[in-house]
Amino acid sequence: MSIFKRLFNVGKSEAHSAIDKMEDPIKMTEQGIRDMKNDLTNALEGLAQVKAMLIRSQNDKTQFDNKAKDYQNKAMLILQKIQKESISTEDGDRLAREALVKKEENTEHSKRCGIEIEKFSKSVSQLETNVNSLKNNVGKWENELKTLKARVKVSNATKNLNKQMAAIDSSSTVNMLEKMRDKVSEEEALADAYGDIANESKSVDDELDRVLDNTSASAESDLDALKKQMGM
Numbered sequence: 001m002s003i004f005k006r007l008f009n010v011g012k013s014e015a016h017s018a019i020d021k022m023e024d025p026i027k028m029t030e031q032g033i034r035d036m037k038n039d040l041t042n043a044l045e046g047l048a049q050v051k052a053m054l055i056r057s058q059n060d061k062t063q064f065d066n067k068a069k070d071y072q073n074k075a076m077l078i079l080q081k082i083q084k085e086s087i088s089t090e091d092g093d094r095l096a097r098e099a100l101v102k103k104e105e106n107t108e109h110s111k112r113c114g115i116e117i118e119k120f121s122k123s124v125s126q127l128e129t130n131v132n133s134l135k136n137n138v139g140k141w142e143n144e145l146k147t148l149k150a151r152v153k154v155s156n157a158t159k160n161l162n163k164q165m166a167a168i169d170s171s172s173t174v175n176m177l178e179k180m181r182d183k184v185s186e187e188e189a190l191a192d193a194y195g196d197i198a199n200e201s202k203s204v205d206d207e208l209d210r211v212l213d214n215t216s217a218s219a220e221s222d223l224d225a226l227k228k229q230m231g232m
Contacts, residue, residue, distance in 0.1 A: 039134055047131055050124050053120050054120035058117055060113045061114060064107070067106040075100050
């Protein structure tokens with residue numbers, strides 16, 4: 001095998017593989033069901049046509065049988081007339097002979113219809129079998145399609161969930177939580193520090209107020225003493 005032929009076969013194989021991957025099994029199944037329904041429609045039309053021919057042959061056979069009996073009776077009535085001398089023997093024999101010829105012709109037509117009836121009956125039986133088979137296959141494929149669609153939904157949902165779960169990095173999540181914990185600890189410590197500073201500022205103010213209050217009280221006491229010395 002030449003190198004070019006090998007390359008061609010490899011390329012052809014890859015092309016078929018790509019086509020297989022591109023093909024949607026659901027769409028393929030739906031197309032298959034549509035094709036089978038078209039076949040079923042054609043089979044039903046064919047069955048109806050053959051049944052119509054069968055019914056027509058059966059009706060024709062009945063008519064030919066009745067005509068054959070009628071001509072048989074006419075031949076017998078003519079022979080009776082000959083016996084009664086109501087008609088001449090020559091004319092009677094001629095008419096009776098013609099009646100029997102007509103009887104034979106209708107008998108042959110009846111036989112031909114019988115052959116057609118047998119043939120059409122076999123065709124109807126075969127077509128009915130095919131139609132029933134197609135109906136069963138269509139129903140089976142439609143159920144398969146429902147199951148396939150359900151499986152696709154489940155598989156897609158599972159795939160998406162697994163994909164999301166696979167995208168979650170446990171180590172990175174733990175690191176992120178550790179960083180958040182450290183950040184919260186820092187914020188809490190900073191809040192405590194500001195609280196301490198606020199308390200310290202408040203203590204200084206309280207001390208200043210206390211000292212100032214004592215100074216005012218001492219000045220008031222000195223003022224009273226001075227007024228006593230001065231006789232006020």
